Amino acid sequence: MSAHVFIAEDEASIVALLKYNLEKEGYKVSHSENGEDALKQIKLKQPDLILMDWMLPELSGVEICKNLKKNNKFNDIPVIMLTAKGEEEDKLKAFDTGADDYVTKPFSQKELNARIKSLLRRSKPQSSSDIVEFTDLKIDRITKRVYRKDKEITLGPTEFKLLDFFIKNPKRVYSREQLLNNVWGEDIYVESRTVDVHIRRLRQAINIQNTKPLIRTVRSAGYSLES
Amino acid sequence: MSAHVFIAEDEASIVALLKYNLEKEGYKVSHSENGEDALKQIKLKQPDLILMDWMLPELSGVEICKNLKKNNKFNDIPVIMLTAKGEEEDKLKAFDTGADDYVTKPFSQKELNARIKSLLRRSKPQSSSDIVEFTDLKIDRITKRVYRKDKEITLGPTEFKLLDFFIKNPKRVYSREQLLNNVWGEDIYVESRTVDVHIRRLRQAINIQNTKPLIRTVRSAGYSLES
DNA sequence: TTCATCAGTTAACAAATGATTAAAAAGGGG
DNA sequence: CCCCTTTTTAATCATTTGTTAACTGATGAA
Numbered sequence: 410m411s412a413h414v415f416i417a418e419d420e421a422s423i424v425a426l427l428k429y430n431l432e433k434e435g436y437k438v439s440h441s442e443n444g445e446d447a448l449k450q451i452k453l454k455q456p457d458l459i460l461m462d463w464m465l466p467e468l469s470g471v472e473i474c475k476n477l478k479k480n481n482k483f484n485d486i487p488v489i490m491l492t493a494k495g496e497e498e499d500k501l502k503a504f505d506t507g508a509d510d511y512v513t514k515p516f517s518q519k520e521l522n523a524r525i526k527s528l529l530r531r532s533k534p535q536s537s538s539d540i541v542e543f544t545d546l547k548i549d550r551i552t553k554r555v556y557r558k559d560k561e562i563t564l565g566p567t568e569f570k571l572l573d574f575f576i577k578n579p580k581r582v583y584s585r586e587q588l589l590n591n592v593w594g595e596d597i598y599v600e601s602r603t604v605d606v607h608i609r610r611l612r613q614a615i616n617i618q619n620t621k622p623l624i625r626t627v628r629s630a631g632y633s634l635e636s
Numbered sequence: 637m638s639a640h641v642f643i644a645e646d647e648a649s650i651v652a653l654l655k656y657n658l659e660k661e662g663y664k665v666s667h668s669e670n671g672e673d674a675l676k677q678i679k680l681k682q683p684d685l686i687l688m689d690w691m692l693p694e695l696s697g698v699e700i701c702k703n704l705k706k707n708n709k710f711n712d713i714p715v716i717m718l719t720a721k722g723e724e725e726d727k728l729k730a731f732d733t734g735a736d737d738y739v740t741k742p743f744s745q746k747e748l749n750a751r752i753k754s755l756l757r758r759s760k761p762q763s764s765s766d767i768v769e770f771t772d773l774k775i776d777r778i779t780k781r782v783y784r785k786d787k788e789i790t791l792g793p794t795e796f797k798l799l800d801f802f803i804k805n806p807k808r809v810y811s812r813e814q815l816l817n818n819v820w821g822e823d824i825y826v827e828s829r830t831v832d833v834h835i836r837r838l839r840q841a842i843n844i845q846n847t848k849p850l851i852r853t854v855r856s857a858g859y860s861l862e863s
Numbered sequence: 864t865t866c867a868t869c870a871g872t873t874a875a876c877a878a879a880t881g882a883t884t885a886a887a888a889a890g891g892g893g
Numbered sequence: 894c895c896c897c898t899t900t901t902t903a904a905t906c907a908t909t910t911g912t913t914a915a916c917t918g919a920t921g922a923a
Contacts, residue, residue, distance in 0.1 A: 487758075499745070500747060500750065501746060501750050504750040504751070504753060504754050505750075507757075508754070509754055510737075510754070511757060513715050523731040524731070526731060527731050527735070527736055527737070530734075531714075531736060531758065538705075538706065540706060541706070542706055542707040542708060542709075543706055543707070543708040543709055545707060565897090565898060565899085566898080566899095567898080567899070576708060577708075579709065580706055580778075580779045581779060582778065582779055582780045599899085599900065599901090600901065600902090602882090602899070602900090602901075602902085603899080603900055603901075605882065605883070605884090606883095606884085606899085606900075606901090607899085607900095607919070608882095608883095609882095609883070609884070613835050626882070626883095627780045628792070628793055628880095628881065628882075628907095629793040629881070629909090630793070630910080633779065633780075636709065636891085689904080736894085792909055792910080793909075793910095794909075794910075813894075826910090826911060827911070827912065827913095828914090829871095829912075829913085830910080830911055830912075832870095832871065832872070832873090833872090833873085833910085833912085834910085834911095835871095835872095836871095836872065836873070837909095853870095853871065853872090855869095855870065855871075855919080855920095856869090856870070856871095864923100865896100865922100865923085866921100866922090866923085867920100867921095867922090867923100868910075868919100868920085868921090868922100868923085869897090869918105869919085869920080870917105870918090870919080870920100871916105871917085871918085871919095872915105872916075872917070872918090873914100873915085873916075873917090874913105874914095874915085874916095875912105875913090875914095875915105876911105876912085876913085877910100877911095877912085877913105878909105878910085878911085878912095879908105879910075879911095880907100880908085880909070880910080881906105881907085881908080881909085881919105882905100882906080882907075882908090882911085883904105883905080883906070883907090884903100884904085884906090885902105885903095885904090885905100886898080886901105886903090886904100887900105887901085887902080887903100888899105888901070889898105889899080889900070889901085890897100890898085890899075890900085891896100891897090891898085891899095892895105892896095892897090893894100893895090893896090893897105
């Protein structure tokens with residue numbers, strides 16, 4: 410599933426160039442040539458990232474940016490401003506409107522790609538990394554192995570998924586309900602007490618001597634992974 | 637409460653310059669001159685943003701960055717790489733290691749400030765309503781933790797809900813009736829004296845030495861949360 | 864001022880709620 | 894069919910909750 414990049418730019422040649430390059434990188438690309446339309450489209454399509462020309466007919470890039478950043482639903486979409494002139498004042502103004510980065514024309518496609526990648530990585534919540542660590546816990550999603558203090562630990566499939574889920578959002582408290590939906594699956598029905606049993610097994614497994622317990626029970630709320 | 641910026645850089649003159657400028661901007665600043673120490677300090681202090689020199693003694697910036705980005709506890713801290721040479725290859729490598737931005741020396745302080753501001757804004761989406769503070773009280777609805785003067789406090793579920801409700805409208809006086817409806821629920825019937833008991837328990841819990849009481853009794857009207 | 868009354872505070876306790884645990888039953892590949 | 898994992902069940906354990914009743918202090922009338 411590739412990211413969706415939206416281009417708000419009126420110069421056709423630049424749009425063509427960007428589109429060509431971004432699609433080669435595997436992004437889904439759409440665009441608009443005018444500010445008012447761009448804003449409408451963005452709100453409709455909710456892209457993952459926006460490349461926005463500084464100057465746009467109808468509604469300037471600055472205005473669009475301000476509008477988006479004000480709205481809770483869209484203020485997480487990263488915006489890269491494309492500015493023609495390399496003047497510093499403009500750069501600063503771009504950041505002030507809430508842009509997340511800017512690039513001056515003419516720009517290097519390689520650098521633009523790098524910046525896009527960086528912003529997308531940052532806005533994607535799940536660190537899609539194959540090896541994730543949290544304090545002295547390490548889990549390898551490829552080899553399906555789990556380590557605590559570099560010592561390997563064996564987990565059953567469910568316990569592995571459970572830990573994998575917890576480690577995506579450490580410290581966050583999840584209800585049994587949420588755990589069932591995310592670890593077992595939306596449509597599977599099992600008793601909510603079942604969660605307790607697996608929590609217990611997970612606890613037993615990851616608990617090696619003289620370490621504090623990593624899974625916190627929050628009465629009447631759920632469980633969380635703690636440091 | 638200002639953000640904490642960590643500088644990992646070995647050239648004393650640059651550190652001095654950065655420190656001076658950042659402190660003027662209102663940031664809390666700390667630094668280290670060597671890679672190994674920097675990593676240790678970062679893990680200890682958990683700064684809000686890192687300025688990292690590309691080349692560092694003991695452990696290169698790239699290595700530190702990789703290490704941080706692997707660990708769930710630290711991979712949310714934005715990193716800005718300071719590169720000496722303006723070579724594109726280096727820039728790209730910087731992004732690949734997980735850096736969130738880079739700046740080539742010599743850099744404009746104004747631009748650096750703008751980039752810092754942008755990254756901090758982006759990384760602080762501590763979803764407004766998930767963490768609520770009132771004077772020296774802080775309640776985190778995600779981790780279900782409550783702090784007074786940064787010291788954690790443990791509350792039972794009902795006391796948590798009660799405080800959570802009060803903090804939504806500080807200084808407002810609620811009758812026992814209103815509290816029962818909003819904290820216990822519309823259709824649950826318990827004695828109104830029960831509220832007093834929970835108010836007491838909440839008071840005891842959030843009361844740590846030499847602080848004035850936070851919950852005011854309004855005779856024949858109810859209770860309110862005060863500063 | 865004194866006393867009666869009213870409203871809020873406090874401590875103690877029993878009931879209920881929720882979590883832990885062990886063990887049995889049920890599935891599900893190999 | 895056997896072995897391993899998962900789920901259910903039920904007993905036990907721990908914490909929280911609501912109630913009661915005694916206590917404290919404010920209020921205001923005599």
